[in-house]
Amino acid sequence: MRGVFLRSPLGDALRRMPYGRSEGNLMENNRRDFLKMVAAGAAAAALPAYARKTGKQQNLRKSVVQMVLPRWRGFNLLDMFTMRSKGNFQEDDFHWMRDWGFDFVRLPMCYRLWIKDGDDYKIHEPMLEKLDRAVQLAGKYGLHISLNFHRGPGYSVNREFIEPHNLWKDAEPLKAFCFHWQMLAKRYRGISKDKLSFDLINEPPSIGERMSRADHERVIRTAVAAIREISPNRIIVADGMSWGNEPAPELADLGIGQSTRAYQPMFVSHYMASWVRGDRFPMPTWPGHGWDRKRLEQHYQKWADLAKKGVGVHCGESGAYNKTPHKVVLAWLRDVLEILTGHGIGLALWNFRGSFGILDSGRKDVKYEDFHGHKLDRKLLKLLQEFK
Numbered sequence: 001m002r003g004v005f006l007r008s009p010l011g012d013a014l015r016r017m018p019y020g021r022s023e024g025n026l027m028e029n030n031r032r033d034f035l036k037m038v039a040a041g042a043a044a045a046a047l048p049a050y051a052r053k054t055g056k057q058q059n060l061r062k063s064v065v066q067m068v069l070p071r072w073r074g075f076n077l078l079d080m081f082t083m084r085s086k087g088n089f090q091e092d093d094f095h096w097m098r099d100w101g102f103d104f105v106r107l108p109m110c111y112r113l114w115i116k117d118g119d120d121y122k123i124h125e126p127m128l129e130k131l132d133r134a135v136q137l138a139g140k141y142g143l144h145i146s147l148n149f150h151r152g153p154g155y156s157v158n159r160e161f162i163e164p165h166n167l168w169k170d171a172e173p174l175k176a177f178c179f180h181w182q183m184l185a186k187r188y189r190g191i192s193k194d195k196l197s198f199d200l201i202n203e204p205p206s207i208g209e210r211m212s213r214a215d216h217e218r219v220i221r222t223a224v225a226a227i228r229e230i231s232p233n234r235i236i237v238a239d240g241m242s243w244g245n246e247p248a249p250e251l252a253d254l255g256i257g258q259s260t261r262a263y264q265p266m267f268v269s270h271y272m273a274s275w276v277r278g279d280r281f282p283m284p285t286w287p288g289h290g291w292d293r294k295r296l297e298q299h300y301q302k303w304a305d306l307a308k309k310g311v312g313v314h315c316g317e318s319g320a321y322n323k324t325p326h327k328v329v330l331a332w333l334r335d336v337l338e339i340l341t342g343h344g345i346g347l348a349l350w351n352f353r354g355s356f357g358i359l360d361s362g363r364k365d366v367k368y369e370d371f372h373g374h375k376l377d378r379k380l381l382k383l384l385q386e387f388k
Helices: 001-008 009-015 032-044 055-063 091-099 125-140 173-188 213-230 251-256 293-308 325-342 378-386
Strands: 075-077 104-110 119-123 144-152 195-199 235-239 258-263 313-318 346-347 369-371 374-376
Touching: 075 091, 091 104, 091 125, 104 125, 104 346, 119 173, 125 144, 144 173, 173 195, 173 213, 213 235, 213 251, 235 313, 251 293, 258 293, 258 325, 293 313, 293 325, 313 325, 325 346, 325 378
Parallel strands: 075 104, 075 346, 104 144, 144 195, 195 235, 235 258, 258 313, 313 346
Antiparallel strands: 369 374
16 A cells, blocks of 8 residues: 555655755764664663563453554653743653653654744754654663654644644645654664654544545655655554544554544543633543443444554553542543553553643642652552553
């Protein structure tokens, strides 16, 4: 299918696009040294031994259907998340993830941090060097790192800036989108696919005027083809439509993974969250308000069905805002983890430090443990560690 696609008029047009622009800035002499350092760090890292699985955990694995992707477990780090972000990743974050038994870190990124003067093709190298450091730290501590465009040319769920064009409909943002992914593919092509993957664009919208199903398929296939021209073996993941909730079985032939979310029901995960008008939601209970374990199982069944088609599935974001009662969060998240683990699907919490995280979450109903100057939610950490 990839060969057929690349011989199409759209594929021919893509090959004529100026992906190589600014390439001189990307391939400096020290790039080889950087890649060697990452590889050496990854080889040297030693993950702590996992505890023996309990009978309950062994039973969860009996129905595993997702075996294409590793069952990555970890967190999102938000140091390049918005247009105001500084990109100052903290080494301790990577260190502590490793020490606590996790193996995955996802970086939701804003592409506007590394362009200059609002020009999609003018690259601000110092910010990309900060991204290099994050990739290096992941390698040093044996974590798989997933690079995700939380904001890409023409689309973002973040309302801090309205993109002037529509990635799903317009030619120019798709051209820029492919340029940036090819830039990163060149930058990191010396790093093994087992250590680094690409997650194309965060949470595409629902099917409607902004994006049709055909639009979504065209954009994903185009971006995948562009990356594979540079890095044919790179693991590539596409987030589900409807903000990560709906899979795209029409892409099953493409040889990429797909990523879901563990935010349902929203009255549990986003109670009182201002960016989704969470003050409209009822007081969270679990189970409650028409949702229970059975409904959660039904919600994730479509993702298990996708995995049965041979598609790798991962859950790139999960968790609950700090206004949801802690007991409700723990009960709900346990059900989520049991269901996803039963299908062989890994999960990354949003976030590591902050209002959804295990450190400095700002909850009023948690007895925090002091941890190197941070407030650690030990109960949430232990719950996540159970699902090794």
